[in-house]
Amino acid sequence: MFHNIKRTLIIMKLILQDVLQINSLAPPYSSTFTKIAFPVPEPPGVSNLPLFIYFDIDNRFTLAQQQWIRDAINGVLFQWFQHLTEKWNGGSNNGISQLATCTNLYATRNSRPTWYLSLPISNGLAATNIAMDQFTRLIRDNGFGLAPQAKIFSNILFPANSSTIFALTTLAQSQVPLSFIVNPAQLDSPGLNIKFLTGSMFHAWLHRAGFYHPKKSSHFIVECPMCIMRGFQIKRTITPDSFYIQFLD
Numbered sequence: 001m002f003h004n005i006k007r008t009l010i011i012m013k014l015i016l017q018d019v020l021q022i023n024s025l026a027p028p029y030s031s032t033f034t035k036i037a038f039p040v041p042e043p044p045g046v047s048n049l050p051l052f053i054y055f056d057i058d059n060r061f062t063l064a065q066q067q068w069i070r071d072a073i074n075g076v077l078f079q080w081f082q083h084l085t086e087k088w089n090g091g092s093n094n095g096i097s098q099l100a101t102c103t104n105l106y107a108t109r110n111s112r113p114t115w116y117l118s119l120p121i122s123n124g125l126a127a128t129n130i131a132m133d134q135f136t137r138l139i140r141d142n143g144f145g146l147a148p149q150a151k152i153f154s155n156i157l158f159p160a161n162s163s164t165i166f167a168l169t170t171l172a173q174s175q176v177p178l179s180f181i182v183n184p185a186q187l188d189s190p191g192l193n194i195k196f197l198t199g200s201m202f203h204a205w206l207h208r209a210g211f212y213h214p215k216k217s218s219h220f221i222v223e224c225p226m227c228i229m230r231g232f233q234i235k236r237t238i239t240p241d242s243f244y245i246q247f248l249d
């Protein structure tokens, strides 16, 4: 149970970071952090991007666990880059990405981020475009130092498989820190692969982009990452949604 109390304490700190925009965020346990950087790929048609985004990663992760986290963040950056490249469509900016095509088939609910006040979002395609544009903002705010420093906390829950990557749903559109909690026990699981973990990380970023759930089929924040986990394939009854949803928090 102690682990769950620690998680609650970390979540309280994440809320404080969101509200007070603070950088220094000590975990409720003894650990230090290392700053890691990720080169930002530049999709055509998108300017004013930082060269890197940065995270302070908890030194309690093993090197192998750190590598999983790095691969997952690179996976999210690649999906974002790929979507915008396909949408750019050689300059006409009217393309429909594989991610948007797949998501549009399945995401019919909760397409609106918390901060979004404009016209209703008509479908999963429009929601994917809005979400990926918001990722652009998250990347800019992180890379240009406009948002508080992104922290990656380590916490094993009880039961140990009950969470993979957790992030708060933000209410803000700008200066949102890309902070989250990763369960290291899940990173050691033999059933894990990079597609599942990228989907899980993508889901966490969608929370930081203002999307929320219930953790059920048909909601945008669940269907969009599941498309990544399935490699944009259509759903097959042999693998139920619940198999993928276990990696989403």
Ligand SMILES: [Zn+2]
Pocket: 203, 207, 213, 221, 248, 249
């Ligand atoms: Zn979630």
